Amino acid sequence: MQNQQQMGGQQATFQTPPPVITTKDQLYLTDILSWNMIAMKKAHFFAQQCQDQEIKALLEKTGQMHQRHYEKILSHLKTTEQQQSIPMQ
Numbered sequence: 001m002q003n004q005q006q007m008g009g010q011q012a013t014f015q016t017p018p019p020v021i022t023t024k025d026q027l028y029l030t031d032i033l034s035w036n037m038i039a040m041k042k043a044h045f046f047a048q049q050c051q052d053q054e055i056k057a058l059l060e061k062t063g064q065m066h067q068r069h070y071e072k073i074l075s076h077l078k079t080t081e082q083q084q085s086i087p088m089q
Contacts, residue, residue, distance in 0.1 A: 033073055040066035 021029075043063030050056040 029073065029077065033070060036066045036070040036073070039063075040070065 040063045043059045043066065047056045047059035047063065050059060
C-alpha cells in the first residue's frame with residue numbers, strides 16, 4: 001500500500017516512506033513491542049504449566065515466534081535510528 005498525501009485537491013504518492021517517525025508512529029511501535037513481549041511471556045508461562053508435550057512444544061514455538069518479531073522490530077528501529085544520526089551531505 002502506498003502512502004498518499006492530499007495537496008490542493010491533488011494526491012501525491014510517496015514511493016518510500018518519509019524519514020520521520022511521528023509521535024503516533026512511536027506510540028504504535030511501543031504498543032507492538034509490548035504486545036509481542038506479553039504474548040511471548042504468556043506462551044512461555046503456559047508452556048511451563050502444560051502436561052501435554054505436543055501442546056507444550058506448540059506454545060514454546062509460539063513464544064519464540066513472538067520473540068523473533070520483537071527482536072526484528074527492535075533491529076528495524078535501531079537501523080532507522082542509525083541512519084537518522086548519520087549527517088546528510
